Amino acid sequence: MQNDWAYLEKYALDNKHLLKQHNDGNRIVFIGDSITEFWERYDSMFFSQNTYINRGISSQTTSQILERFQKDVIDLQPKSVIILAGINDIAENNGPISIEEIMNNIVSMVEKSLKNNIEVLLCSVLPANNFYWNPKIQPIEKIIQLNQMIKAYSLVKQIKYVDYYTQMVDENLGLDKKYTDDGVHPNLEGYLKMKSIFEFYLK
Template structure:
């Protein structure tokens, strides 16, 4: 029986200015309200930026008795995902939260003025700290967080590609170590998608050197299933 009163729902509001996280805010608020009102049990919630947003996770993982929800937003960054995490993850109470975020923070390396370019170490500290805060928010509410590595890139027209990929490797190494310390799953997509040089994205997996197309997502889906089986998690 459908309730006649609306549930209390966390709505983080808009960030203001031109913020990618605002583009899906109203849709997610309405969808979250429906899920909560109907007390829908969610098995796997994918959350992150465009890599998640563009992934048709229902086709890859639906139809197996699991309820899959996608809360990716193209262009999102860790500070904004952290702010919306209570709304788009915690209050929905999924069994597992699959977190993939961070590459958009690194576009700060492309600032026009040299004085505006942050040190890679500063970006790494920010990204890892924000992700760990999300992990703790999930764990505190009985949700099992699954941390994912940032994907390698191969954007020939971007002068900071090499520096970005070095930073991504350092971030992933730290995320893996933190996940091991917390005894939570870590999915190292990077190791499955990286070229022979150990840094850049394999050719033929993304048209723009950043966003996987079906071949890239096929690899990611296999990698996710393989890594989760190590923890007796079936998706």
């Protein structure tokens, strides 16, 4: 078996089971990295009560998420997809990548979704002013720039832009300490904040 770079195996079995179940046309898939994956651990009720489908994979970049987008989103035929991605590209988890390339990957995900009549909610990247696993990176400006591009693109495409950044940033342009324990990932308080922001946009 070739190296599973995008970790397609992670949800393969879950997807198989899901495809055997009746699709009532209300499926909502959340796709992204650890910030999406860990959300279910902190607030499992948010997912189970709403039959939301979590397809986050820790440490993934937009290139990896795009690689598995067909299997983990399109094939499941959801009504909507929530895309939250880009922070690990800025952290250079798979090496240097330009903001434009990150944006192109996100655009490809959106285009695939719209082509398949899937509603898209495009999320801002969360604030961070450093990465504990890659301290040499200075992410503040890149995060602001990427979010501006995501917001502008959402306006052009007339899709919802879920702005977590504005309500979760602190005076140092990092993730507000009450919402995080490590400066990057939300804690329970952070996820409850994200839930309230998300539900506002879902309406």
